[in-house]
Amino acid sequence: MTIAKRNTISLTERVSYGSGDFASGIVWHVSTMFLMFYYTMVIGLNPATIGTIIFASKVFDGVTDIGMGFIVDKTHSKHGKARPWVLWGSVPFLISGILLYTVPDVSTFWQLVYVAISYNLLSFAYTMVNIPYGTLTSLITQDQYERSVLNVTRMLFSTAAAMIAGMGTLAIVKMLGGGQKGWIFMSIIFSIVGFICLLLCFKNTKERVKPAIKALENRPLPLKTSLKFLFNNKYWVIVLAFFLVQNIASGVGTAISTFFVAQVASASASLTTESLMGILTITTVIPTVLCMVLALPVIKRYGKRNVAMVGTVIALIGSFIILIEPYSLPLLIATNVIKGIGGAAVVAILFALLADTIEYGEWRNGVRTEGLIYSAGSFGAKVGTGFGTAVVGWMLAAAGFVSGAAVQPESAQSMIVFIFLWLPILFNLLMIIILYFYKLDKEFPRILADLAAIREGQTDK
Structure with missing residues (x-):
């Protein structure tokens, strides 16, 4: 039986795998897009304080990622090493997604305590689900192209979740009564949808990949040794740096976008914040989705890294266009479309890049550490997102942003424009x-051939 045949992935499994990222995305995208806005404009908390809480939580969360990856590598059950955690983490994820918005009407100090606790609970539940989920790619198949297909599938579902979050959140909140009550009801709906999608992901996926050296499959490996192997993996270090920068950019972009959109809408006589947010979301998501699908044959021919580089250059061009006139709706839409096209090339390969470093690490060190490699990559992603969000809070506070105010000081308005325009570049x-x-x-084909030869040698014996 050939490797290609053995690793063929059905449409049902691909869709079910993608639903796992929809589950994470429908809860997480809302928090990254709107949490700073919700805590400052609805609850009335200070943006610098919220930014600091989020960043500190992300650093702690990144450490728990490493621990969760180590636990995944140590897990051996009838359902595999990653899939059972998708199931076990689904209920905590459901509950914590709701608690995030149920800030009690108490003093500011105790509200901040509640925010810190509830945000860390969601972060921990997210880690409990998302580290094993991300590890699944490397356990479902070793085929590079199939991994790209799985990555594109998950990112399509994640993008769909982002579109629903970006276009629907404010409208749903308003429809459900507005104010904090509307936000709580919205979180209940989205969290239940996420819970159902996680169950679907667990049920219809299968772990197939085993270590090349069978004798090492169940061998206990100390965390110190695992970390040493991790940092000996030069391509993992490169991908970690890429994850870090890409997610700082994402954290900044999602945190500042609602503030910028509200500012543009206030200067327009015909647009509301909700309608403009919907327009900008759809003009980003549609080109992203189309280009992610079209990217697959291009990735197969030219490689993940080359496609990602071209995509990043395209996104850079889009960032320059809006500099002509920041408040121009046509230019804002054009920028979003171009950045969506370029960004599609990056998200289409992001997690597939990380998965390929697992084989490089096994080839170099003789040991597969899927959970640790993915979790350490996730560390970069979470710390990056948290730092990006915190930067927005710190810069807004430094510019004199007034929480809850319908009209901001000119210094705060200028800072919002600066962050939105120049940091992405x-x-x-x-x-x-x-x-x-x-x-x-x-190098990957040769590495995969070497690992296959090791497996075949053991089978012959």
Whole structure:
């Protein structure tokens, strides 16, 4: 039986795998897009304090990622090593997604305590689900193209969740009564949908990949040794840096977008914040979805790294266009479309890049550590997102932002525009530099052949 045949993935399994990212996304995208806005404009808390809480929580969360990855690598059950955690974490994820918005009407100090606790609970539940979920890609198949297909599938579902979050959240909140009550009811609906999708992911996926050296499959490996192997994996280090920068950019972009949109809407006589948010979301999501699907044959021919570099350059061009006139709706839409096209190339390969470093690590060190590699990559993603969100809070506070105010001081308005326009340009340049050093696409076929030869040698014996 050939490897290609053995690793063929059915449409049902692909869709079910993708539903896992929809589950995470429908809860997580809302929090990354709107949490800063919700805590400052609805609850009335200070943006710098909220930014600091989110960043500190993300650093702690990143540490728990490493621990969760280590636990996944140690898990051996009838359902595999990653799938059972998708099931076990679904209920905590459901509950914590709701608690995030049920801030009690008490003093500011105790509200901040509640925010810190509830945010960390959701982060921990997210870790409990998402680290095993991300690890699944490397356990379902070793085929590079199939991994790209799975990655595109999950990102399509994640993008769909982002579209629903971006276009629907404010409208749903308003429809359900507005104010804190509307936000709580919205969180209940989205959390239940996420719970159902996680169950679907668990039920219809299958772990197939085993270590090349069978004798090491159940061998206990100390955390210190695992971490040493991790940092000996040069391509994992490169991908970690890429994850970090890409997610700082994402954290900044999602945190500032609602503030910028509200500012643009206030300058328009015909647009509301809700309608403009919907327009910008759909003009980003549609080109992203279309280009992710079209990217698959291009990735197969030119490689993940080259496609990602071209996509980042396209996104950089889009970032320059809006500099002509920041409050121009046609230019804002054009920028979103171009950035959506470029961003599609990046998200289409993001987690597939990380999965390929697992084989490189096994080839170099003789041991597969799927959970640890993915969790440490997730560490970069979470710390990056948290830092990006915190930067927005710190910069807004420094510029004199007034929580809950319908009209902000001119200094705060200028800062919102600066963050929205210039920081994405800096991050895209850094991403291009990092991708230049990633050469694994060319080396991967030889690495996979070497690992296959080791397996065959053991079978012959």
